[in-house]
Each structure stands twice: as structure tokens, then as C-alpha cells.
Amino acid sequence: GEDVEQSLFLSVREGDSSVINCTYTDSSSTYLYWYKQEPGAGLQLLTYIFSNMDMKQDQRLTVLLNKKDKHLSLRIADTQTGDSAIYFCAESYSGGYQKVTFGTGTKLQVIP
Amino acid sequence: DAGVIQSPRHEVTEMGQEVTLRCKPISGHNSLFWYRQTMMRGLELLIYFNNNVPIDDSGMPEDRFSAKMPNASFSTLKIQPSEPRDSAVYFCASTLNRGRAGYTFGSGTRLTVV
Numbered sequence: 001g002e003d004v005e006q007s008l009f010l011s012v013r014e015g016d017s018s019v020i021n022c023t024y025t026d027s028s029s030t031y032l033y034w035y036k037q038e039p040g041a042g043l044q045l046l047t048y049i050f051s052n053m054d055m056k057q058d059q060r061l062t063v064l065l066n067k068k069d070k071h072l073s074l075r076i077a078d079t080q081t082g083d084s085a086i087y088f089c090a091e092s093y094s095g096g097y098q099k100v101t102f103g104t105g106t107k108l109q110v111i112p
Numbered sequence: 113d114a115g116v117i118q119s120p121r122h123e124v125t126e127m128g129q130e131v132t133l134r135c136k137p138i139s140g141h142n143s144l145f146w147y148r149q150t151m152m153r154g155l156e157l158l159i160y161f162n163n164n165v166p167i168d169d170s171g172m173p174e175d176r177f178s179a180k181m182p183n184a185s186f187s188t189l190k191i192q193p194s195e196p197r198d199s200a201v202y203f204c205a206s207t208l209n210r211g212r213a214g215y216t217f218g219s220g221t222r223l224t225v226v
Contacts, residue, residue, distance in 0.1 A: 033214055042116070042203050042217030043155075088155070092212070099168070100215070102155040 004103035006089055011109045018076040020106045022089030025070060029091040032065060034074045037086045037105070046074070046087075076108075084110045116218035118204050124224045130192040133221045136185055137206030145215065146179055146189050147203040155203075161187065194225045 003025045012018045024032070030051050035043040049056045049063045049072075056063045062075040076083055089103040117136040125131050137144050146158040160168040161181045172179070176195070181187040191198055201222050205215040 031212055031214075035214075035217075040219075042205075042219050043215075044217070045214035048214050099157075099160075104154045 004089055004091055004101050006103040006106045008104065009107050009109070011111060012079050013111050014079060014081055016079055018079045018083070018108055020074045020087050020108065022072040022103055023070055024072065024089070024091045026091060026093050027070065028093045031092045032072050033090040033092070033100070034063065035088040035090060037088065043088060079110050081110045081112055084108055116204055116206050116216050118218035118221050120221060121219065122222045124226065125194055127195055127225055128193045130190065131194045131223060133189040133202050133223070135187045135204030135218060137187070137204070138216055139185065141206035141208050141216070142184070143207045144181060144187050145205045146187070147205065148200045149203060149220070150200045158189070196225045199223055199225050
């Protein structure tokens, strides 16, 4: 079945770049997503990438996809304290209705 | 748009009681999902509706859980009877056209069963 794995925790200093990594198992994944969850809130879609793309950039966010290794990463440039949150990687596949599988989440701590 | 609206935000109930969680999806979205989030199991998909019809309920834990979507703007998740192991945050999410562009989540209902 589908499985999405992430490291549990990342700590960075304010102003540095953060890189959050994710591996997935389903080679038929069509879309890959990054969501952000702040305390007491729901998940917020940050960005997504189609599986035939290698990279997507959106302001401070850069998504890199290595489809051969089934590896997805999210780079946050100039990390701010407001970026402290849990980041979820997710994949979808055309198993009838674009079913989405979420990773376990990576808690990003930004140290001032 | 006010986003996906869930109520209540917090619910504390005694074991054995019936609990009803409510969700109003974004207007125009035709797919709705109920998720449960716990520390132990992360995010679990409970049920998925498309055009108000349940499509995939394979994640519903057991018969104590039921979900309905009587119209495009309202859904409920009911637990009867509730048990302490049902304590979790329950999220509703909605999207358009099966969600290729991602989901919009509500703020969740934190359920505590004592």
C-alpha cells in the first residue's frame, strides 16, 4: 500500500534555510503536496507539484521532486519564527478518486 | 469565503454518550472528507463523500461511527456510543473535482471522551 515517511523533528535558526524531506512508496503518485499545520488549526495547503515536474518555486518555498528515488523535499528560505509548525507531505494517486495519503508530519522549530 | 466551518471546536463528553460533529464545506466544493488526527496514528481518513454520496467509508473504525451528508452544504459525523479511545481531533476537509489541487481543511473539533 501507500506509505509516506518523514522525519519527526527539525530545528533551525531564524534566517537560515530549512529543508524538510519526505519519501513515498507509490510510484503511480500523480500529485505531491506540502501542508502546514499550526497549533490548534487545521492543515493548510502550502504548495503542490505534479509528478512530471522536478521543481516548483513559490516565493520562499522550493519543492524538489526526485521521482526515481521517490523523494520530495520542501525548502524554506530565510526561515522565520512564524514558520514554526508541523509540515505534512502527502501524495495522491488516481486510485479512483485521487485518494490522498499523508505523512506523519515534521515539526519545525525555529530558534530566534 | 469563510472556509470550511466545523462545530463545535471542543467537545467533552462522558463515555457512552452520543456525539455529533458538524461540518459546512466551502460553497461549490463537491467533495468532502472526514479525518481523525491522533498522536499515535497521525491523520486517518474516515470517510469521503462526492456529490453528497459516500464513496469510501473503509476508514470508519466500527459501527459506532456514522456519517451523513444530507445536502451539499452540511455533513455530520456521529459517534454512538462514544468511548475514551475516540478522543482525537476530527477534521473536515472539502475540495472541488476530487482534489487534484489539494484540500481545504476546517479548524477541527477536539473531542475528549472521559
